[in-house]
Amino acid sequence: MDETNISDFVAKQPTEVKIETKDELDTFFEEFLEKDSLFLDKVVLQVKYLPEIILHRTAQMKQLAAILAPALKTDKPSNLFIYGKTGTGKTLCMKHTITKMNALAESRNIPLRIIYLNCKLKKVADTEYRIIAQLAREVGEHVPMTGLPTDEVYNIFLTKLDAKKQTIIIVLDEIDQIVRKSGDEILYTLTRINSELNQAQVAFVGISNDVRFIEDIDPRVRSSLGEEEIIFPPYNALELKDILAKRSILAFKGPIIEDGVLAKCAAYAAREHGDARRALDLLRVAGEVAERTNCEAIAAQHIDMAEEKIEKSRILEIIETQPKQSQIVMYSILLVLAAKKRGEIAETGEVFEQYKELCKQTGNNILTQRRISDLISELDMLGLINARLISKGRYGRTREIYITIPADMLEKINTTLQGELF
DNA sequence: AGGTATTCACATGAAACTATTCTCTGAGTTAGG
DNA sequence: TAACTCAGAGAATAGTTTCATGTGAATACCTGT
Structure with missing residues (x-):
């Protein structure tokens, strides 16, 4: 449904080739080796790929930079909230900014750390304890996975943080997930962290898929956490097409995509709240399908097949797990x-x-x-x-x-x- | 006819309980000096 | 005496159970006409 990595799962599916005898197997492998792959670099179409230039998100990037920039001058930036549906580039922009800022901080020797935590990751950061423990680990303290009281871990983290003068930005991705699971106490704990620090200072960035999420959290938290907000609107079909076009240049060997395919792909994804991730998945699987059926180019029908395939494996995977x-x-x-x-x-x-x-x-x-x-x-x-x-x-x-x-x-x-x- | 009360078959919420996993501690045990 | 083992004790968490309360509208039951 959401972040479960369908892409990898689909890739793992066995190829649909019937092999009867050993000879056929041999020829199959030989043909396979001789056959040119349609892909140049499949990674470009995967979720984890971070492009150099992020299309159609200039306005948001500017806002983001403007809000976080004070951290470079060792001022505390405002707390920030980012909204947007899945696949609208929130995480991407954030990670991009983090990399840039961390690099700059390193080269100029600025005491700034940006910690990124995805609250959705099972067994890592999906409860209050785990988040604080993970934060403590990020600043270099060893804490056990369990066995300690939460506030002790909190104190460990606090002491370590305050050991020197520094600015920390904590990015909590998919923050709505924990709040739904274990209430908004964590947020409250975290927001009052600043008042307990003497030297260091902490700013928060919350990323949420759910716009209504902010409405039903504690008003005290709301006002302090939501000092600034940025909204990531869904991509429209045209923007998606741009993105696909750009990435497909890097992903495929030569112009092997037939006319209208990208548009169709974009249209499919735009129909579902403009999810860029979905569009990329679709294109990648379409490429795989085309390759497997020995087609030289990716045609519109491959997109249909890809959609069906993705849907099928998604359902089966969910059921099995x-x-x-x-x-x-x-x-x-x-x-x-x-x-x-x-x-x-x-x-x-x-x-x-x-x-x-x-x-x-x-x-x-x-x-x-x-x-x-x-x-x-x-x-x-x-x-x-x-x-x-x-x-x-x-x-x-x-x-x-x-x-x-x-x-x-x-x-x-x-x-x-x-x-x-x- | 029009209005109110019932009633069904669950839904929804909160709290408490259970089993499991993990750490740390301190008592008892062992092996080497 | 230091190193090691091993049984608690304490804590977090996922998955349930228990108990309590909520709910939307088709029907039953009144009411006065």
Whole structure:
């Protein structure tokens, strides 16, 4: 759905080549070696690639630089909040700025550190403790992953920070994730950090996908954290096309992209809130598909195929990585729906009954309906199912559950789940 | 007919509990001097 | 005596359970006409 790296997953998929005999295998490899790759440098199309020039984000870059620049003169810059949907270049611009500023600080010997933390990273920075621990590690203190009280780690961090006169900018990417998970206490703790420091000073940059996020945090935090804000609007189709064009020059060997392909790719991605990452993924997978089918150029049809492929592997990957209980619930939903006619929906109660049955069969323990309710909403969030809350008046309230996964895909999901469960 | 009250089948929230993972500590044990 | 082992104790976290409360609208039940 969001940051899970679909790109890598798609790349790992085996090639769809049927190999019957050893001779064919030999020739296949030989042909493979002889065949020229369409790609010059695939990395350019991946998320982690940091381009030298960031297109269509000049205004934001200027703002960002203007706000953070005082740090270079050892003043405390304003705290900053950055909003924007996924794939609008927030992280990219931020990282770019960080690299530049850190380099400058190093060469001029300015006591400035910028620490970047992605709060979404599991096991690294997704709870209050982990964030503070990670910060402490960034400034060079060893702290255990667990075993210490949170405020002790906080004190360790604080002492180390204050040891010398310096400016620290802490960038918290996807800050809305922790707040949703463990409340806004961390933010409060962090914002009052300055009042406990004598020598050092700290500024914060929060990056969030969710614009409404700021509305439901503690007002005290809101005012101190949101001194400045920058908004990253989605790219429109034209801008996306520019970006794709620029990167495809570096990524592919020669002009192998047919007319209109980039436009189509951009249009697809623009349709989904202008996500540049998606556009790049699409182009890369399209390239892979074209290569695999021995095409010399990337045509519009490859984009369609790429989209389908990305979607398929995304769904399968999500399902495979779900915890067991979640898988059981998913399978129950599929079973309930399979027992019905097309177009009909399942309800929470039915799914729960089926779920209990399934647990007995597979020897798993049965969770409460309360929990199943949550699991169902989680599956909904993941986009595996659609669940709509409806009231049937006298006959209660429930979730209408249905799926939008195409039928040919369903087959595969079923077997996957069966394999996982039995 | 129009208005109010019920009622169903869950949803949603908060708090408490459980199992697991990890560290640190200090008692007891061991091996070498 | 120093080094080592190993069982607590304390802490964080994910995943659940328990208990309590909320909810939207189709029906049932009134009410006065």
